[in-house]
Amino acid sequence: MKTEKIPYKIYLSESEMPTAWYNLRADMKKKPAPLLNPATLQPMKAEELAGVFCEDLIAQELDNDTPFFEIPEEIRSFYKMYRPAPLVRAYCLEEKLGTPAKIYYKFEGNNTSGSHKLNSAIAQAYYAKKQGLKGVTTETGAGQWGTALSMACSYFDLDCKVYMVKCSYEQKPFRREVMRTYGASVTPSPSMETEVGNKILAEHPGTTGSLGCAISEAVEKAVTSDGYRYVLGSVLNQVLLHQSVIGLETKTALDKYGIKPDIIIGCAGGGSNLGGLIAPFMGEKLRGEADYRIIAVEPASCPSFTRGVYAYDFCDTGKVCPMAKMYTLGCDFIPSANHAGGLRYHGMSSTLSELYDQGLMEAVSVKQTDVFEAAEYFARIEGILPAPESSHAIRVAIDEALKCKETGEEKTIVFGLTGTGYFDMVAYEKFHDGEMSDYIPTDEELKAYRAKLPKVN
Numbered sequence: 001m002k003t004e005k006i007p008y009k010i011y012l013s014e015s016e017m018p019t020a021w022y023n024l025r026a027d028m029k030k031k032p033a034p035l036l037n038p039a040t041l042q043p044m045k046a047e048e049l050a051g052v053f054c055e056d057l058i059a060q061e062l063d064n065d066t067p068f069f070e071i072p073e074e075i076r077s078f079y080k081m082y083r084p085a086p087l088v089r090a091y092c093l094e095e096k097l098g099t100p101a102k103i104y105y106k107f108e109g110n111n112t113s114g115s116h117k118l119n120s121a122i123a124q125a126y127y128a129k130k131q132g133l134k135g136v137t138t139e140t141g142a143g144q145w146g147t148a149l150s151m152a153c154s155y156f157d158l159d160c161k162v163y164m165v166k167c168s169y170e171q172k173p174f175r176r177e178v179m180r181t182y183g184a185s186v187t188p189s190p191s192m193e194t195e196v197g198n199k200i201l202a203e204h205p206g207t208t209g210s211l212g213c214a215i216s217e218a219v220e221k222a223v224t225s226d227g228y229r230y231v232l233g234s235v236l237n238q239v240l241l242h243q244s245v246i247g248l249e250t251k252t253a254l255d256k257y258g259i260k261p262d263i264i265i266g267c268a269g270g271g272s273n274l275g276g277l278i279a280p281f282m283g284e285k286l287r288g289e290a291d292y293r294i295i296a297v298e299p300a301s302c303p304s305f306t307r308g309v310y311a312y313d314f315c316d317t318g319k320v321c322p323m324a325k326m327y328t329l330g331c332d333f334i335p336s337a338n339h340a341g342g343l344r345y346h347g348m349s350s351t352l353s354e355l356y357d358q359g360l361m362e363a364v365s366v367k368q369t370d371v372f373e374a375a376e377y378f379a380r381i382e383g384i385l386p387a388p389e390s391s392h393a394i395r396v397a398i399d400e401a402l403k404c405k406e407t408g409e410e411k412t413i414v415f416g417l418t419g420t421g422y423f424d425m426v427a428y429e430k431f432h433d434g435e436m437s438d439y440i441p442t443d444e445e446l447k448a449y450r451a452k453l454p455k456v457n
């Protein structure tokens with residue numbers, strides 16, 4: 001095969017960048033379950049979603065058959081400002097670990113928002129603008145999505161209203177200011193601005209909020225404001241579609257050097273970076289052309305794949321969104337307050353849930369102290385200060401590389417390094433001061449949330 005030494009960074013030229021997103025669902029024989037209207041329990045139709053989401057995005061959301069969607073020229077130009085993202089060969093890490101494994105990571109942190117989320121934010125802002133809307137609303141947890149969306153909205157001159165989970169709003173004032181720099185308005189959630197926010201505050205006074213609750217507020221704001229729609233940074237099929245740009249670039253880069261990965265690893269919150277990274281590889285797997293081990297990594301404190309159930313559930317606490325069939329812990333589940341490492345959504349992408357249910361991918365959960373240990377180790381060796389979310393994938397990539405050290409196998413491991421951790425220094429501080437603990441929910445706790453799942457199936 002190729003004898004050429006693989007460079008530290010495999011870059012693509014502009015002309016090698018993808019011109020179409022790949023829709024993984026087109027190659028699935030058994031499709032992900034449809035979104036349901038909670039009132040009728042019937043599959044959501046485009047017309048019913050039109051009050052909440054943008055038209056073109058609804059079409060992408062509901063399309064299980066079209067394999068490729070052309071990336072509009074305007075979005076491709078924006079991508080060129082910060083893409084292609086490098087695929088890095090982690091030579092330094094391999095050497096330090098003393099592993100025969102070959103480790104690659106796709107680095108998505110090379111933009112101001114600091115994560116892969118900009119890939120979908122710019123697409124969603126583009127379609128909102130194309131529809132002639134005034135603006136969009138959304139929620140943000142750790143703040144990466146809100147930052148990405150505010151950048152995308154300012155590019156297309158759209159108004160951007162962000163509901164930020166209150167504890168992050170207080171813990172991450174710098175994220176908030178980045179969003180305001182790009183012209184977004186940022187409201188701590190739950191707030192008194194919405195009915196659902198008032199209701200949640202009345203039921204749980206002093207709550208520091210949750211993603212599910214901020215989603216409910218953002219949706220309510222969108223449907224009650226003229227010329228606004230709601231946009232979401234993960235979980236949905238359309239987001240996985242946009243994020244396929246990560247996997248397509250990765251595949252092109254690997255193919256250039258004739259490299260075939262054995263193991264592909266990504267962290268999983270709502271599933272968008274993982275769904276995007278694995279898209280073309282899973283496509284080959286679904287078509288019977290190649291086989292890969294694919295591993296989703298989630299926090300032990302929010303273990304939707306590994307300890308959740310595959311069932312219809314609400315996507316938000318206020319139960320205003322459609323229901324999705326997914327691996328879920330129950331829509332009232334909120335990870336314990338000492339959980340710092342992101343990835344705190346109670347559910348999971350319905351596409352990835354279906355693939356996992358069919359046994360086409362694996363999932364593991366990791367404790368946050370182990371995650372931060374890997375994060376710090378990686379920062380010191382590879383130079384990049386990783387986001388806590390990304391560090392879940394780092395942890396498992398290191399663990400797999402250490403297994404290769406024992407067995408002497410020269411496996412090729414690819415993982416997604418979704419972003420940088422500059423705004424997560426409070427969590428790093430806790431880790432350094434020995435104040436970070438691991439809280440893993442008990443079976444009894446999970447059972448109590450599960451008992452409250454809607455009776456649909």
Ligand SMILES: *Cc1c(COP(=O)(O)O)cnc(C)c1O
Nearest residue numbers: 144234269270271272273389419
């Ligand atoms: C949002 C985020 C994630 C998790 O979201 P997914 O939709 O599961 O990809 C992972 N890493 C970073 C840096 C993020 O900002």
